[in-house]
Amino acid sequence: MTQIFVDLGMDAGWAMIVSAIIGSLLIALPLMLAVAMIIYVDRKVWASINLRRGPNVVGPFGLLQSFADGLKVMLQETIIPSAANKAIFLIAPIVTFTVALAAWAVIPFDAGVVLADINVGLLYILAISSLSVYGVVMSGWASNSKYPFFSAMRASAQMISYEVSIGFILVCVVLYAGSFNLSAIVEAQKGHGFGIINGYWFNLLLFPIWVMFFISALAETQRVPFDLTEAESELVAGYQTEYSSMSFALFWLGEYANILLMCSLNTLLFWGGWLPPLDIPVLYYVPGIIWFLLKTFFFFFMFSWVMATVPRYRYDQLMRLGWKVFLPLSLFFVVAISGWLMFTRYGVAA
Amino acid sequence: MLHIIAFYLFAALVIASGAMTIMSRNPVHSVLWLILAFFNAAGLMVLIGAEFIAMLLVIVYVGAVAVLFLFVVMMLNIDFAELRAGFMKNAPLGVVIALVLVCELVLGLGAYRAGIIELGTPSGEVLLGETNIAQIGELLYGRYLFLFESAGIILLVAMIGAIVLTHREQRSPRGHQNIAKQNARRPEEATELKQPGIGQGVEL
Numbered sequence: 001m002t003q004i005f006v007d008l009g010m011d012a013g014w015a016m017i018v019s020a021i022i023g024s025l026l027i028a029l030p031l032m033l034a035v036a037m038i039i040y041v042d043r044k045v046w047a048s049i050n051l052r053r054g055p056n057v058v059g060p061f062g063l064l065q066s067f068a069d070g071l072k073v074m075l076q077e078t079i080i081p082s083a084a085n086k087a088i089f090l091i092a093p094i095v096t097f098t099v100a101l102a103a104w105a106v107i108p109f110d111a112g113v114v115l116a117d118i119n120v121g122l123l124y125i126l127a128i129s130s131l132s133v134y135g136v137v138m139s140g141w142a143s144n145s146k147y148p149f150f151s152a153m154r155a156s157a158q159m160i161s162y163e164v165s166i167g168f169i170l171v172c173v174v175l176y177a178g179s180f181n182l183s184a185i186v187e188a189q190k191g192h193g194f195g196i197i198n199g200y201w202f203n204l205l206l207f208p209i210w211v212m213f214f215i216s217a218l219a220e221t222q223r224v225p226f227d228l229t230e231a232e233s234e235l236v237a238g239y240q241t242e243y244s245s246m247s248f249a250l251f252w253l254g255e256y257a258n259i260l261l262m263c264s265l266n267t268l269l270f271w272g273g274w275l276p277p278l279d280i281p282v283l284y285y286v287p288g289i290i291w292f293l294l295k296t297f298f299f300f301f302m303f304s305w306v307m308a309t310v311p312r313y314r315y316d317q318l319m320r321l322g323w324k325v326f327l328p329l330s331l332f333f334v335v336a337i338s339g340w341l342m343f344t345r346y347g348v349a350a
Numbered sequence: 351m352l353h354i355i356a357f358y359l360f361a362a363l364v365i366a367s368g369a370m371t372i373m374s375r376n377p378v379h380s381v382l383w384l385i386l387a388f389f390n391a392a393g394l395m396v397l398i399g400a401e402f403i404a405m406l407l408v409i410v411y412v413g414a415v416a417v418l419f420l421f422v423v424m425m426l427n428i429d430f431a432e433l434r435a436g437f438m439k440n441a442p443l444g445v446v447i448a449l450v451l452v453c454e455l456v457l458g459l460g461a462y463r464a465g466i467i468e469l470g471t472p473s474g475e476v477l478l479g480e481t482n483i484a485q486i487g488e489l490l491y492g493r494y495l496f497l498f499e500s501a502g503i504i505l506l507v508a509m510i511g512a513i514v515l516t517h518r519e520q521r522s523p524r525g526h527q528n529i530a531k532q533n534a535r536r537p538e539e540a541t542e543l544k545q546p547g548i549g550q551g552v553e554l
Contacts, residue, residue: 119481126413127408
């Protein structure tokens with residue numbers, strides 16, 4: 001895109017800045033729309049599983065429910081507790097929201113359709129997702145209230161624990177793909193299974209890794225069954241308890257943007273990203289972005305499905321799963337996969 | 351042009367947030383300023399083309415170390431008046447440290463005037479065109495393999511030491527959970543379904 005602005009007679013540096021701003025808007029605005037719609041989908045899926053109707057009043061089939069909620073939230077008064085630490089109280093939702101958007105910079109939607117095609121893309125995502133804990137911790141502390149504080153404690157412990165296993169899981173994928181660049185990882189999955197199936201899921205060593213990644217992603221985004229930070233029976237609404245109006249909405253949007261990010265990572269790392277599921281020429285007539293969105297949507301459906309059917313974990317069970325099950329298992333798979341690759345691909349050095 | 355603006359922005363923010371880290375009265379604010387400093391230092395790393403180090407800085411320091419700092423500092427209920435009360439007691443020590451630093455500064459300036467030290471020339475070949483990660487991997491797992499592995503061993507020993515120091519034998523009568531036993535428990539063993547007739551109640 002930079003080239004277009006250079007042709008229009010712009011300085012190279014300015015052209016880069018302008019194209020970066022336009023590119024960011026092109027990602028952020030559709031993303032916000034997608035988040036609004038995905039919240040509607042989420043509520044509809046839970047409703048269907050619970051044999052309810054879900055939102056069906058605002059607009060046809062209730063499609064405009066999220067926008068009505070957004071408008072309502074914007075018109076509400078922002079209440080800041082008098083005992084709160086004002087600056088941090090207000091910065092916390094901004095941090096959550098910004099961090100949730102920033103990670104999308106390296107997500108490739110189609111071949112070459114990516115804002116920043118950097119060669120440390122996956123590390124960037126790890127770094128950004130490790131930042132997202134700060135929004136929760138800051139809001140919990142700044143609220144100066146017990147429930148948010150407990151929630152912040154739980155969140156920081158939980159996210160640190162699961163980041164460790166997510167790190168090892170990503171190492172396995174990187175070992176197979178031979179690159180940290182997300183586009184290169186997707187390209188490496190072309191025809192991975194018998195030369196016809198696109199995606200790393202079709203691999204006896206990587207399928208268990210995918211299952212672990214899916215569960216860790218649930219824990220990392222604090223979705224059910226790992227939503228101990230906002231367990232309503234224990235902590236009212238967790239770290240969001242003291243928030244109102246737009247500051248609450250920013251948490252809400254950031255949370256769903258993070259969930260969508262994890263779904264798209266699932267797609268990119270294990271299910272072939274923008275590539276069609278099978279490596280057949282006919283399927284390539286469908287644009288890559290359609291495949292990408294379809295797969296991401298399917299994983300989002302799985303997230304909602306889990307939310308509607310699985311009961312919440314106890315806190316000690318959560319920690320046990322992270323440290324005593326996932327960590328040793330993912331370490332084992334790092335060793336097994338690197339051993340297998342040395343044996344088959346690179347050859348053992350004499 | 352853009353590089354220069356970015357450099358001065360990041361550098362100024364690093365220094366400012368570093369200063370705020372030691373100047374802010376609330377320890378939680380201090381930690382948050384420290385995190386901002388780490389983050390901007392990562393920005394500086396990106397500017398000199400060391401994007402791998404930059405990402406590791408964010409993942410390790412911001413994502414793990416600083417979270418633990420924040421975790422601990424948040425839970426401490428620090429009394430600021432008490433903190434300031436110790437100022438006079440520690441003042442002589444502070445003066446000594448300040449004097450040492452001044453001496454070093456004077457010495458450094460003198461050494462700077464005396465001319466530069468003859469440094470050896472770097473002999474390694476520059477791996478042009480390769481990514482950061484590939485270059486670091488080449489060095490760590492090639493030339494510096496032994497040093498890298500021994501650093502790993504030292505860290506492992508430190509970790510085991512920390513665990514041994516904090517490990518205590520569980521002497522409480524509270525038994526441990528047996529997860530396998532809990533999972534193996536079926537509804538039939540734990541519950542009993544009864545259909546009491548009207549006005550009869552349940553026999554326990």
